[in-house]
Amino acid sequence: MRRLLPAGLILLAAIGLWQLVASIGSVDDLTLASPLETARSLADDWQLLADNALVTLTEVALGLAIGVALGAASAVAMHLVRPLRDAAYPLLVASQAIPIVVLAPVFVLAFDYGIGPKLVIVALICFFPITVSMLDGLRAVDADVLKLMRSLGASRLATLRKAELPASLPQFFSGLKVAASVSVIGAVFGEWAGANDGLGRLVLLANTQLQTPRVYAGIVVLTLMAVALFALVTLAERVAVPWKRTEASR
């Protein structure tokens, strides 16, 4: 809790500054909603925000799950099959140059207004950090440990299961943290390209209807969602990688 204090202070200062700027008469109310107006909107529109947040959260959670599963599977596949890595890795890196935002409308055309295109976009965005960091983790296993496994007569699969996969967990979680933070952005892009509900769509709609406080309230909820996801991943990491702390304290 104590470690969160500096961040909390900066946040408070930022909100104070925000309120100050919003109170200056020259700033248009339609451009900038003050923190107080945003808070009021959060309270008044609570039900609306919650309903839409649930939609977005579902997209994020499912998309992230698909991205993690595909990312981990392809990392393991590329790790086990060297030619596959040589062939796929450069293409994978190149694919990151494609702006997903531009692709989003294409997915909507292809998969309709439902949850489908959002899942594709979230999964695509999450896939890359997971794959790259986990592949690095798998390859970073101590060469002497591999020698030991060989001398103990371990099969390729046993080496993967008992040495390489557990050793890659810290790296995997680093990738997962990045993926969790960007997954919310992915869902918002997906909703902007075409949706019937969700926080991204709500923000877009409120913007066109000049309901600026609601735009800000939506952004606050989206931010909280990303922070909560990140915290959840950090917690999961502590449970799954308990040795990291004993190692560090040594």
Added chain:
Amino acid sequence: MRTRLEAPAVEPLSIERTSVALSGATRTYPGRSRSAKPTEGLADVTLSVARGEVLAVVGPSGCGKSTLLELVCGLQEPDRGEVSVHGDNSAAARLSQCAYMAQRDLLLPWRDAIANAALALECQGVGRREARRRAAPLFRRFGLDSFEGALPGELSGGMRQRVAFLRTLLAGRPVLCLDEPFAALDSITRAAMQEWLADALAGEPRTVVCVTHDVEEALFLGDRVVVLSARPGRVVAELRVDLPRPRPRRETVTDARFVELKEQALEALAA
């Protein structure tokens, strides 16, 4: 080149009594770049180890001691010459006969002590729980039972090395290949570990090839000591350690015969 400081103390070994045999084993590493000359790691090494014998190999850093051990274990193949364990020179056979212990303990940080030792059994297809069950008596026997559940990060260097040794024993191989097993420890812990290892081997007799750069350690642990020259490593001396066992450390290292052997070994190293 090969100066024998003593007459060969052992009569030529018969095939049945020989466990590990190297004849003319040479290992050359290709140069880092194409133009660089290949470096010789080990040159024309011939030696043999009898079953149940503890052979200590001592030599300066970088003389190819680890290469020699990896050749014996089947982790590497010689470029010339032959390496065989129990009469079989295939790498697979050597791998299946030898248990390898490195200078670093290589404990997996996510496994507790007993699970780390049990890894040797798990790699042979024994189930997780059964492997732990079979490892437990060894922990009791070596006085480690109160540390079974500790993660490696919670253990001292000496304890970690003991767990690594139990893992090596649990592999159930007749030949143990120890690569500077205590080099990473401080000198006091190292001395204690040498006595512990000597005790452990008295209770669990195996054929042992132990590589070290510490002459005292070699003489204290070995039935026989082979001295290698600087790179490329060749055998420059062979000493039989005719000291009775058990060897209480303080009395042994100050023993006149021990000191004499130590001088011979150091002289061979300096040559």
